[in-house]
Amino acid sequence: MPDIGWNPLHGVPSYPAERYAALADRIGGILRSRNDILLVQAEAVVALEAVAASLARPGLTALNIVTSPYGTWFGQWLRRGGATVADIVAEPGRPVEIEAVVKALDASPRIDVLALVHAESASGILNPLPDILGLARAGGIVTVVDAVASLGGHELDVDDLGIDIAVIGPQKALGGPAGVSALSVSPSAWNLILRDGAPRDSILSLADLKTWVDGNRRGLPGTPAPLEFFALETALDRIEAEGLENVVARHALAASATRAGLAALGAPVWVPAAKASNLVTAVPVPEALEPASLIEAAGWLGVEITAGVGAGSAHLLRLNHTGPRAAFQTVLSNVVAYGTALRQAGHPADIAAASEAISAAYSR
Structure with missing residues (x-):
């Protein structure tokens, strides 16, 4: 019989269910957020699409800042779910100007959601996040921030800034795996997501992921990929050791x-x-x-x-x-x-x- 060899990656033990909660808490600490932390068993673009799919429905109005393809996609996902979306498209390859955001807010009688990317690895730019979030808070608008490329590279205090939904992926500044991501969700965001019913029975359903939080975070739904979570733990070990x-x-x-x-x-x-x-x-x-x-x-x-x-x-x-x-x-x-x-x-x-x-x- 031929020797097929042995690869230890094939025999990885299951990731202990009781460690998911601790992992979420560590991510919450890095985000400086006391909001609910959800773990997504996929790369961050899936978490971003899940946010759009969970928020979007007829009657929802959104202001979507576009400074890269990711912003374009987010607007498309919102529209697919029936939301009314106004895009603020920055000059190609440039950050958005705060004056454009002020103008768009003044022109809109009601905005439920404002979405933007913090730092763009596509063109090396940084959007004026604190100024934009200040405007959104003043209008009672739920905010969605793609912080995949900024967490660890820039200061980011979710609670202090008042970010309602922050999406992260550990593969950038944190130097972690690309196959798992996370997001923080505020009570205001949950109220909007769960209003009038929320999408269910889908990998893109944040309401389904909330059952983990509501069930005392005892075990993630689905079949977790242990390698990704062990790798995420190791990345967080490094980040916490360095500070x-x-x-x-x-x-x-x-x-x-x-x-x-x-x-x-x-x-x-x-x-x-x-x-x-x-x-x-x-x-x-x-x-x-x-x-x-x-x-x-x-x-x-x-x-x-x-x-x-x-x-x-x-x-x-x-x-x-x-x-x-x-x-x-x-x-x-x-x-x-x-x-x-x-x-x-x-x-x-x-x-x-x-x-x-x-x-x-x-x-x-």
Whole structure:
């Protein structure tokens, strides 16, 4: 009989049911939220669709801020459920302007839900979350925040900001698995979700997931994937050992050092620091140069530089300093590889000055 070998991943023990509640509480601590925490056994885009599917129904009115494909999808999901949706579409690849939000709120007699993405890894921008949430709170509007790319990279205090639904995925700044996600749900959000009946018997039903909370969080519905939850535990162990404030500071330093290196290199950045994400730094490709050729040249050095995603991002490249990449070695490699790619394409780039600037940023 042939030896088929043994893979220990095939024999993973079940994740203990009593640890789901503790896991949810740890996520609540990172979110700084005392609201209900739900665990979703899928990547974060499923949790986002579940939020839209659970809220949407005829008669619901929503203001949906679009700064990437994710915002576009969320609006489509709401409309699919019968909601009336007004999109605020930002300039391509740019954060939304607060004046546009004020104008849209003033033009709408009633808004039930306001949805937006906090930080966009697609284009490296940061939306003005506190200002937008302040406007929503003043109007008694339930807020939905996609914090998948911001948690751990930026300050995020769900209760202090008054976020009603925050959706997270641990695969970004937390450096965890992509196959599990979570969300916090406030009492106001539950009132809206459960009003007039809520969708049931679906993987997209938050009302179904609420039965776990109502049943003293004894065991998740469905068949949990133990590998994902063990991996999430390990990621949270790392975050708690480092300290969330230190994780955020590490990402802020990586972003600042990247920008300093690019400035010394002679390369512009896409948006000013106040409007930029700490997860990736986007750079506009110089005219007459092809993004694909720069990506390929960096790849020969073993460095992954990626193209921007979404409308207006075709001419952008992204330098990734997310999660474990938010470190001196990666920041230096990113900028040096980009500079080398520029020089190979015949464009000037001061790599020595860039290296010095990054080293100085990390020496302070």
